[in-house]
Amino acid sequence: MNFALPEDVIDFGEAVKQFAIEHVQPSAEERDSKEEWSTEIWRKMGEMGLLGLCFPEEYGGQGADCLTTTYAAEKFSEGAFDGGLALAWGAHTIIGSMPIVLCGTEEQKQRYVPKLATGEFTAGLGLTEPGSGSDAAGSMMTRAEKKGDRYVLNGSKMFITNGPIGDVFIVMAVTDKAKGPMGISAFIVEKEFKGFSSGKKLEKMGMRTSTTSELIFEDMEVPEENLLSKENSGFLRIGKATLEWERTVLVASGLGGISGMLDESIRYAKNREQFGEPIINFQAIQDKIARVRSKIDASRLLLYISAMKKDKGQPAPNESSIAKLHTTETLMEAAYELGQIHGGYCFIHEYPVERFYRDARLASLGGGTNEVMRSIIAANYK
Numbered sequence: 001m002n003f004a005l006p007e008d009v010i011d012f013g014e015a016v017k018q019f020a021i022e023h024v025q026p027s028a029e030e031r032d033s034k035e036e037w038s039t040e041i042w043r044k045m046g047e048m049g050l051l052g053l054c055f056p057e058e059y060g061g062q063g064a065d066c067l068t069t070t071y072a073a074e075k076f077s078e079g080a081f082d083g084g085l086a087l088a089w090g091a092h093t094i095i096g097s098m099p100i101v102l103c104g105t106e107e108q109k110q111r112y113v114p115k116l117a118t119g120e121f122t123a124g125l126g127l128t129e130p131g132s133g134s135d136a137a138g139s140m141m142t143r144a145e146k147k148g149d150r151y152v153l154n155g156s157k158m159f160i161t162n163g164p165i166g167d168v169f170i171v172m173a174v175t176d177k178a179k180g181p182m183g184i185s186a187f188i189v190e191k192e193f194k195g196f197s198s199g200k201k202l203e204k205m206g207m208r209t210s211t212t213s214e215l216i217f218e219d220m221e222v223p224e225e226n227l228l229s230k231e232n233s234g235f236l237r238i239g240k241a242t243l244e245w246e247r248t249v250l251v252a253s254g255l256g257g258i259s260g261m262l263d264e265s266i267r268y269a270k271n272r273e274q275f276g277e278p279i280i281n282f283q284a285i286q287d288k289i290a291r292v293r294s295k296i297d298a299s300r301l302l303l304y305i306s307a308m309k310k311d312k313g314q315p316a317p318n319e320s321s322i323a324k325l326h327t328t329e330t331l332m333e334a335a336y337e338l339g340q341i342h343g344g345y346c347f348i349h350e351y352p353v354e355r356f357y358r359d360a361r362l363a364s365l366g367g368g369t370n371e372v373m374r375s376i377i378a379a380n381y382k
């Protein structure tokens with residue numbers, strides 16, 4: 001594989017980073033503190049083409065491949081210092097919209113994708129439930145029953161990113177309980193549908209610039225034309241189509257966050273003096289920098305391999321799971337070590353490393369926990 005990124009991809013990544021430095025980073029601390037969603041930044045991201053980056057051009061997107069999208073996600077977070085907004089972006093573009101792009105009918109794509117590309121519609125994915133997370137398919141309680149030309153959904157979804165502000169959600173529901181995971185269907189649900197409501201905004205430890213809530217369906221009516229892919233093929237077909245995108249692009253945001261925070265920590269270590277000299281002169285500090293730096297590079301290669309395989313049309317379930325596991329473990333380690341470089345200041349709100357520490361906690365949980373990633377990887381060797 002050729003790991004040299006094309007020049008236009010590098011240039012685009014730099015432009016995305018500059019956008020994030022200029023428009024996102026300056027207000028990140030305040031938005032995190034107030035747990036505030038910014039429609040203004042979201043609109044600007046839409047204007048720059050970021051909200052439809054990997055959608056086909058014929059539906060208003062930018063037509064970027066998986067590698068370009070991965071690199072853009074990385075560079076955005078490198079400049080933004082805002083894990084929450086990167087999460088909202090990933091939830092909208094990858095898990096909320098790509099199922100329609102990859103599995104939707106022509107009519108569904110025409111109806112939704114152009115509005116998702118501009119940000120007129122914001123999307124999310126409703127898979128997790130209050131009682132089912134890792135075993136999302138096996139323990140799913142949300143039911144969809146066909147009645148005439150519509151499906152009637154009852155149940156709820158938990159921890160849904162963009163829940164309070166979203167317009168369109170991909171919602172998984174059981175259509176044939178006897179078939180287990182092969183009896184789950186996916187639906188395109190609009191917030192205006194009768195019987196839809198979103199619960200109160202959940203207060204979070206990190207990723208506070210994104211919004212999260214429960215979604216509740218009480219006899220919610222979904223027109224049959226909003227069934228996504230064939231009945232009973234929702235979980236397996238859509239999961240297969242989008243999961244590897246999620247485990248590559250969303251994880252790349254975490255990688256960019258580490259990279260940006262490492263640069264920030266090196267700057268700090270050069271300026272902070274103890275015992276009459278900059279702390280970067282101490283071997284203990286250099287050791288932290290070297291360990292985080294080398295793990296960033298390893299994560300980057302793993303993510304690029306996964307993205308390149310996607311772009312070649314090859315499945316990458318193992319590669320994307322390994323990339324997710326390695327990057328999120330690096331993220332947790334970096335949150336601790338880069339915090340140590342800042343001493344007591346890592347505990348103070350106005351230092352971005354404090355926000356980074358809280359945001360990092362989600363990485364080993366969302367999109368499949370690290371325990372689940374290890375069992376997927378190990379399953380190859382049974």
Ligand SMILES: Cc1cc2nc3c(=O)[nH]c(=O)nc-3n(C[C@H](O)[C@H](O)[C@H](O)COP(=O)(O)OP(=O)(O)OC[C@H]3O[C@@H](n4cnc5c(N)ncnc54)[C@H](O)[C@@H]3O)c2cc1C
Pocket residue numbers: 091124125126127128131132133134135158159160161162204207212362365366367368369370371372375
């Ligand atoms: C901020 C945030 C945003 C989220 N956004 C979304 C979203 O947009 N859409 C969505 O659908 N979901 C979303 N989630 C849900 C997230 O994907 C789940 O939290 C995650 O999949 C874990 O599920 P759980 O919390 O139910 O934990 P559980 O599945 O209950 O796991 C609890 C513990 O048991 C372990 N465990 C479970 N099963 C096994 C096993 N077989 N082997 C070993 N260990 C196991 C887990 O690793 C974990 O340590 C979000 C969560 C958060 C916190």
